[in-house]
Structures are given as C-alpha cells and as structure tokens.
Amino acid sequence: MSGEGRRWFxxxxxxxxxxxxxxxxxxDLWTRCPTCSELIYNETLAANAQVCVxxxxxxxxxLARLTLLCDSGSLIFHDRQLSPVDALGFVDSKPYHRRIxxxxxxxxxNDAYLSASATIDGVATEVGAFEFRYMGGSMxxxxxxxxxxxxxxxxxxxxxxxIISASGGARxxxxxxxxxxxxxxxxxLARLKDEVRMPYISIxxxxxxxxxxxxxxxxxxxxxxxxxxLIGFAGPRVIQQTIGEALPEGFQTAEYLxxxxxxxxxxxxxxxxxxxxxxxxxxxxxPASQEEEQGEGAASA
Numbered sequence: 001m002s003g004e005g006r007r008w009f010x011x012x013x014x015x016x017x018x019x020x021x022x023x024x025x026x027x028d029l030w031t032r033c034p035t036c037s038e039l040i041y042n043e044t045l046a047a048n049a050q051v052c053v054x055x056x057x058x059x060x061x062x063l064a065r066l067t068l069l070c071d072s073g074s075l076i077f078h079d080r081q082l083s084p085v086d087a088l089g090f091v092d093s094k095p096y097h098r099r100i101x102x103x104x105x106x107x108x109x110n111d112a113y114l115s116a117s118a119t120i121d122g123v124a125t126e127v128g129a130f131e132f133r134y135m136g137g138s139m140x141x142x143x144x145x146x147x148x149x150x151x152x153x154x155x156x157x158x159x160x161x162x163i164i165s166a167s168g169g170a171r172x173x174x175x176x177x178x179x180x181x182x183x184x185x186x187x188x189l190a191r192l193k194d195e196v197r198m199p200y201i202s203i204x205x206x207x208x209x210x211x212x213x214x215x216x217x218x219x220x221x222x223x224x225x226x227x228x229x230l231i232g233f234a235g236p237r238v239i240q241q242t243i244g245e246a247l248p249e250g251f252q253t254a255e256y257l258x259x260x261x262x263x264x265x266x267x268x269x270x271x272x273x274x275x276x277x278x279x280x281x282x283x284x285x286x287p288a289s290q291e292e293e294q295g296e297g298a299a300s301a
Contacts, residue, residue, distance in 0.1 A: 031058075049269050057226050057269055059206070062114040062129040065164050069273050070118035070127060078117065079149055082142045083110045088175055096173040099135070107133045111142040112167070115150040120162070121277030121289050126154040129164040130212075137167035139212050140174040144181025147216065151188040158196050160280055161189075164203040165217040169210015182215035189219050199283040201276060204231050204254065204263070222279060224267045225254035231263075 030039045036054035045051075049068055050058040060068075066075060083104075086097040104110060112135060115128035128150050130137040147163065154161045170178040192198050202220030204213075207230040214233050217223075225231060232252035240247050250256045257263045267275050281288060 051269050055227060055268070057206070057228070059132060059166070061133060062109075062131040062164075065129040065205075066114065066116060066118070066127055068269070069162070069164070069276060070116075070120055070125075071122065074119040075127075076117045078115050078153070079146045080110060080114070082146060084140050084142045084174070086173070087141075087177060088173070090173040090175070092173075099173070103134055107131065109134050111140070111146070112137045113139075113143040113146045115146050117153065117157075117159075120273065120280060123160070123277065123280045123284065123286065124157070125160050125162055125280065126150045126157075127162045127164075130166040132166045135171060137165075137212075138169060138171035138178075139167055139181055140171035140178045141181065143171075144178070144184050147181075147185045148188045151185070151192050154198055155188075155192055155196050158198060160198050160284065161192060161200045162203065162276060163200070163216065163220075164205060165208040165212055166205045167208060167210065167212040167217075169212055169214075179211060182211050185216040186219060189216055193221075199280070201279065203267075203272065203276075205229050207231070209233065209235070218262070221283070222264045223262075224265050224272070224275070225257070225263050226269060226272075227254060227266055229254040231257055 029042055031042055031045055032039055033052040033054060033056050035056035036052060038052065038054065040052060045058070050060050050064075052058070084100055086095065086100070088096075090096040109131050112131045113128060114131060115126070118125060118127050120127070128147060130143075150163075151161055153159070170182070172178070189200055192200060199221045200219070202217050202223045204217055204223065204225040206226060206228065208217050208225075209230065209232055213231060230252055231254060234242075236247050236251055248256070254263060254266050258266055265275070277289070280286075
C-alpha cells in the first residue's frame with residue numbers, strides 16, 4: 001500500500017480510525033478519546049495498554065503487542081534483516097524503492113511484520129504481529145516470507161502459532177509477488193496442521209482487510225478479535241456499489257462477524273494474554289499454570 005493509499009485508507013469512513021487528538025498547549029501530555037471525547041493523561045493511557053476507560057482501543061505498534069502478549073524477557077526475534085526490493089520498478093506518485101527508504105527511516109523497521117519465538121505463560125510459541133505504520137501493514141514478499149518462516153519454525157519445534165493481524169492487504173507495489181503470499185502462507189498453515197497438529201490462533205485488530213483477511217488471518221483454529229475492529233476483504237463502499245444494495249448496520253465490524261459465526265470471540269486487549277495462555281494450555285492438553293490457578297482462586301474468592 002502506497003503512502004497515498006494509506007492516507008486514503010485511513011480517511012475512508014468505513015475504516016474509521018480517527019487520529020488521537022493532542023490537546024493544544026499541552027504537547028505530549030493529554031489525548032482526547034475519539035469515542036467518548038474524554039481527556040486522558042498519556043501516562044495513564046500507556047499504563048492501560050492504550051485503551052480508554054470507555055473501551056476505545058487506540059492503535060499500538062507490533063512490538064507493544066508482542067510485549068503485552070508474551071512473558072517478560074522471553075522474546076527472541078527472527079528475520080528482522082529481511083528487506084523488500086523493487087523487483088517491478090514500480091512507480092506511482094514516487095518510485096517504490098524511495099517509499100521503502102522513507103518508511104524504513106520513519107518506522108525503524110525493514111518491513112511490516114515482526115516475528116519471534118517466545119513463551120506465553122510458560123508455553124513456547126511462535127508469535128508475530130503486523131506493523132501498521134509500515135505502509136499500512138501491507139503484505140509483500142518479505143511479510144509473506146517472515147510469516148512462512150515463523151510457521152516452519154513452529155513445525156520444526158512442534159510449537160503453536162499466534163499471529164496478530166493489522167493490515168490493509170496485499171502490497172500493490174509488488175503485484176503478483178505480494179498476491180502469491182496468500183497461497184504461500186496458507187500452504188504453510190496446512191503443513192502445521194497436517195504434519196505436527198499444532199494449533200494456530202489468529203488475532204484480528206483494526207483493520208484486517210484485503211489479501212490478509214482472505215488468507216491466513218481467517219484460517220485460525222480459533223479466531224479472536226479486538227472490539228470494533230474492521231474485518232473484511234473489500235471495503236463496504238466497493239461492496240455496496242457492486243451489489244447495488246445498502247449494507248447492514250455495523251457491517252464488517254468484529255461484532256457483526258461474531259454474530260454471523262465468523263469469529264470465536266471478541267477480546268479486549270487487556271484480557272488477551274490471559275485468554276490466549278489458557279487456550280493454548282487447553283489445546284495442548286497442558287496443566288493449568290500457577291498464574292492461571294492464582295487467577296481462578298482470586299475469581300472464586
């Protein structure tokens with residue numbers, strides 16, 4: 001997705017991610033929630049994983065997502081050296097190779113996906129998360145390769161896979177090279193199931209769309225989503241123009257998909273780690289951890 005494409009994406013009403021409002025004359029101190037309009041002290045927001053008291057989930061980066069999900073100090077990152085190339089010599093308003101350079105400087109990342117080996121409440125897992133700041137989290141050849149390698153590590157070491165998606169879809173600047181990643185990643189997941197029967201948990205955040213939604217993100221043994229996340233292939237406007245009919249209220253939101261049986265559960269960000277840990281232990285027939293038993297004891301008390 002190009003820079004202009006990402007701006008269009010974020011400005012579209014159906015993608016409804018409003019930029020946080022920094023209150024004038026108080027730089028870097030307060031943020032106004034776009035849902036409830038409350039002023040939130042930024043340190044309070046950070047301590048609450050960028051979730052407002054009203055439940056609005058601000059976007060966070062890939063590293064923050066993995067840090068929240070995994071055990072402290074357990075992350076071992078992989079494939080961060082992989083970088084995209086301009087194989088097609090693609091030019092829209094500027095050459096693709098220039099977009100790569102600019103985005104790398106802005107984000108400090110080589111591409112839009114961060115993968116690691118880690119433990120989640122003691123369960124060894126292969127994890128990964130999209131970096132939406134990198135060209136709208138678009139999936140090109142590097143993202144597809146990183147996800148495939150992550151799954152192949154899980155096959156080799158017989159570990160479950162967790163992927164957190166936040167993407168506008170396949171990266172247009174790489175053409176068919178990006179589209180083939182849909183089949184490549186899906187085939188790797190088939191091997192995970194057929195060869196080692198390890199579980200795959202897919203976590204969908206705002207937004208999960210395009211080729212990412214049409215491939216591995218919707219292939220999880222269990223599929224969780226953050227509240228109000230936009231999930232779908234084409235945008236509502238395109239669908240409405242194609243079928244010539246008005247779409248239902250809340251179409252393509254996580255809540256709508258859950259109601260229609262396409263998700264297993266909507267999970268607030270602060271409860272995600274607990275649910276994923278418990279789910280992995282159940283799927284792998286592992287005993288409850290001390291952390292889980294303490295949580296259950298506190299709940300019963």
